[in-house]
Amino acid sequence: MNAIVSFCHFCELHGPNVVFCTQAFRDLPDFDALNNLDAPDIFQYQCIRNQEQRKNDDSHAWRYGRIDPDDVANTKAASGSDNCIACCSFPHNKPGYISNDDASRVSYVSSQFPLQSELYVLVRQGCIRSLSCEVCPGKEGPIYFGDEARGHVLSYTFFLRDVQARGFQRWYSILILMKDKMLLLNSWPFFVRHLRETISHLQEKASKIYSNEESKVSHRALRSAASMMDGVRKQRGQSAAGQPRSLPELVGDEKIWEYLHSSSTWLLKAGGLRLQERLVEGPQVSALIAETSDDEGINIRELSNVMGGPIFHRIVHHLLVGHQVVIRGTNRNVVSRIILSLKPLLPKQCFKAVGFSEHYIERETCNALGLSPLAKIPNGACGNAHMCVVEITANDGNQGSSWASAQLMQGNLFDSEHQLHNEKSSGDFSEVLPANFASLFNNCSFKITRESTLLPRPPQVLARIEAAVGNLTLTKAALRMYTSTIIYEWINKVKVWVHIKNRKKSSQASPERSPCQVLHPSVIFRSTSVPVLQIPSPTSLRTVGVSGSPPEAPHQDERHQLLAAIGCTEWDVPLLEFWAKNFSQG
Incomplete structure (x- = not known):
């Protein structure tokens, strides 16, 4: 010590x-031994030196x-x-x-x-x-x-x-x-x-x-x-x-x-x-965050560039709060790779994707769906108000891009999946795709045709993701690592949120009164000590607020305290609830 x-x-x-x-x-360990990586035991090497020194000088008891x-x-x-x-x-x-x-x-x-x-x-x-x-x-x-x-x-x-x-x-x-x-x-x-x-x-x-x-x-x-x-x-x-x-x-x-x-x-x-420090490690990041690479799809920066900032913002907002994102297009490979590009934006337990399907799949089964334009979305699914549909179409205005437009509509740009995997290089997707891949997306247009209502402000994590996407100094690998770090940080916040809510439910499950005992309203208001409500003064009305909303309940105060403790706001609650639901099911 x-x-x-x-x-x-x-x-x-x-x-x-x-x-x-x-x-x-x-x-202290000898620096020569520290530099010798082949040494089996640094301290054993130092112990031998100390023993030799004591043999040569036995007059010193200080070893x-x-x-x-x-x-x-x-x-x-x-x-x-x-x-x-x-x-x-x-x-x-x-x-x-x-x-x-x-x-x-x-x-x-x-x-x-x-x-x-x-x-x-x-x-x-x-x-x-x-x-x-x-x-x-x-x-x-x-x-x-x-x-x-x-x-x-x-x-x-x-x-x-x-x-x-x-x-x-x-x-x-x-x-x-x-x-x-x-x-x-x-x-x-x-x-x-x-x-x-x-x-x-x-x-x-x-x-x-x-x-x-x-x-x-x-x-x-x-x-x-x-x-x-x-x-x-x-x-x-x-x-x-x-x-x-x-x-x-x-x-x-x-x-x-x-x-x-x-x-x-x-x-x-x-x-x-008596007391020693120990490094307590949780589960590996790979158990919570999906491992992605550039060969599975374009990265989120490229996705933001081809879609445009506003559309990318709305799509990611829907995805983070648990709404279903549907990408509709003719080219199976392009649609499936766009779906895979959304994979780093959610924890592994929350991302349930189908790359391309000929028929609609419910939101409970997948929240990121690549869909054929011929498939119909049921009216019941359209009315659940938890969906965002993006249509991919080809631009016909540029004659020089007629070949790319035709290939996009026909779905022939990536006909051979086997050829795609055989041509993979060192993890750089730009080397795998054809030279006219950029022109292909430049001649594509993305349009949101159906969208549910979102909150006025997105979760805080979206602003951090967009800031990382806009930081051009980050390489593809650095951007992927930084995005995983952001998601892992919010996973820990969700864990705290779930733990506190579970403790509150367990405490409410064993109240002082029996759960089966229900009091009639007449019994509740039979007490003679009911306080008399008084008309608030103008001074007290000012403290209520402009909207005239009543004071918050005690449980609302506890909720605000919890959100402040984990660094969240009310706009982050949909994300917390969606992630917590999937973690509890997992």
């Missing part, structure tokens, strides 16, 4: 000071992540040397205790100050704040403070009893400083529980020493008598009372620093193993 555990003390002579700290050091000695010298210069015995744990600022975890290749090093000068500044600031202003009520207990620049700190302040201290107790704190705020707060119960055990152990030892010294002579009585005698007050500075004492003397244990090292090492080790 990337954190520093520090033991701090409020000295009566020098104020807040860092006394002891423990930090973890790790070896992993050893830092530059100049950094230690800089830290020592920044810390100063005017500390007393109560502010020191080691007579030097070198590693005092070292524990090596060979399995994880981590060295846990304890010293008086952090061994890096930049970390010493952060720990020093945390020490001052923990023993001055950032304290909880009663001055004992855990508290959090910090920011991104100075690190995030868990501070646990406590007192140790001492007969020679002012107020007969000394003030200490244990800090856990790290850069990861979420890890620190999520591990709060674990850290606090372990720190409380360590602090209780120290307080128990200090209380025994305090009781033993008080049993010999009452230091409280001596101080009361000294305050009444000027001579004694003058000699007080020469006596032992009020002089600083080291932590081993205070708790009566010369190995207390070793205990703190073991405790802090275990805390860093266990804290790193």
Whole structure:
């Protein structure tokens, strides 16, 4: 765990000071091994190097992540040397205790100050704040403070009893400083529980020493008598009372620093193993979005160019909200490829297409239909108000295009599907089609002959698709990838929409009153506490709105809150409902 555990003390002579700290050091993978792609295991290569280094230099117990000695010298210069015995744990600022975890290749090093000068500044600031202003009520207990620049700190302040201290107790704190705020707060119960055990152990030892010294002579009585005698007050500075004492003397244990090292090492080790980040991946994009390529049809940019922006806008609008789009034309291949070109605009579960059919198919079976001009659309299907019919016709005005017009009407441009597949190149549809393919569509006209009513504003996703189509810097592959990203983003919004609606239905399915219990209207209005409706004032009428619509119901407010949370508006609701219906069926 990337954190520093520090033991701090409020000295009566020098104020807040860092006394002891423990930090973890790790070896970074060798860059030579990273560049060697044929190496079976980078860390195994580094471990071999470390073993060879330890064989050549066994005098160093610090095995992993050893830092530059100049950094230690800089830290020592920044810390100063005017500390007393109560502010020191080691007579030097070198590693005092070292524990090596060979399995994880981590060295846990304890010293008086952090061994890096930049970390010493952060720990020093945390020490001052923990023993001055950032304290909880009663001055004992855990508290959090910090920011991104100075690190995030868990501070646990406590007192140790001492007969020679002012107020007969000394003030200490244990800090856990790290850069990861979420890890620190999520591990709060674990850290606090372990720190409380360590602090209780120290307080128990200090209380025994305090009781033993008080049993010999009452230091409280001596101080009361000294305050009444000027001579004694003058000699007080020469006596032992009020002089600083080291932590081993205070708790009566010369190995207390070793205990703190073991405790802090275990805390860093266990804290790193307790919570770990994991990359949770959902289903593959291919399971939700249809995989398309240019050889299946023209891309949506070319489709927009040949149809025209307004017609393309209306067709995609109908398709996104679940209306049936019918493309009618004589040439089977052209019609089927236009249908396939609409495939990237919907999730896989929502796109139900038939490339070309001699008879009409209902909207529930397919929402993108290529239809022969000879096929008739039933009157019942025309009256369902969920259809958009596009007719493809050939232009006869240009004599130079007579061959293309004839081929379009006769359906002979792509007579051989086998030849089409054999002539495929590297996924570029322009190389598969004949040279006069562009002239073929240039001599075609598209007209919407039947259309249901649409909302005044389309879903937001349509504006993003049109912006991508108009961005000429995007290549065909980039446009296809960007369109898939947009659709996948809205799939996630639909998932949230479905989840919230299902939870609401489940909560309504188990009301407090039995579902079969139906109250008669006379029973409902029999209550004597029916509120009296008053005529609203002109001021309140202004808040209703120009249209005079009544205030929204509570469920409408919840719906607006949900739409705002997922970044949608009321114009996106038809799309959400259509996509959600197909996902629930799938």
